[in-house]
Amino acid sequence: xxxxxxxxxxxxxxxxxxxxxxxxxxxxxxxFHWTDESQDSINTFCSHFGIKLKQFSxxxxxxPDYNAEYFNSHFRGLKLRDFDRDxxxxxxxxxxxxxxxxxxxxxxxxCAKKAFDSALWQGFLGWRNDMESQLSDEYIDxxxxxxxxxxxxxxxxx
Numbered sequence: 198x199x200x201x202x203x204x205x206x207x208x209x210x211x212x213x214x215x216x217x218x219x220x221x222x223x224x225x226x227x228x229f230h231w232t233d234e235s236q237d238s239i240n241t242f243c244s245h246f247g248i249k250l251k252q253f254s255x256x257x258x259x260x261p262d263y264n265a266e267y268f269n270s271h272f273r274g275l276k277l278r279d280f281d282r283d284x285x286x287x288x289x290x291x292x293x294x295x296x297x298x299x300x301x302x303x304x305x306x307x308c309a310k311k312a313f314d315s316a317l318w319q320g321f322l323g324w325r326n327d328m329e330s331q332l333s334d335e336y337i338d339x340x341x342x343x344x345x346x347x348x349x350x351x352x353x354x355x
Contacts, residue, residue, distance in 0.1 A: 218352030238291035261321035272309035
């Protein structure tokens with residue numbers, strides 16, 4: 198019979214090298230938080246205008262790619278006074294850049310279709326930027342500490 202003793206560390210107890218190993222482990226295994234909420238916010242925005250996304254791709258450090266088919270008829274008869282710049286239909290933060298960009302661009306250009314284009318682009322950029330922030334050292338460090346992950350001396354998850 199053999200007994201092994203393993204010393205277990207919290208993230209803040211690790212050496213700098215071990216912390217980097219722990220961050221790299223997180224980056225290679227993480228699922229991005231709030232992906233469903235981001236998608237719901239964008240889909241809700243589109244459906245308000247009777248538009249459905251055909252496809253989309255959002256990844257950190259990549260230009261968002263999406264396809265939605267819409268025409269002038271989707272925006273005919275819309276008036277700025279019918280929109281609230283601070284509208285938050287899903288309650289998720291991504292609602293704000295979608296609706297505030299739409300409102301501001303509609304007000305500036307008078308064209309709801311151009312405003313929709315700008316808002317949708319800002320929504321996808323916001324989603325991508327949120328993913329990128331989740332890969333930052335600061336975010337990962339905080340996440341690993343707050344969730345009380347434990348590690349071996351070299352930064353391997355225990």
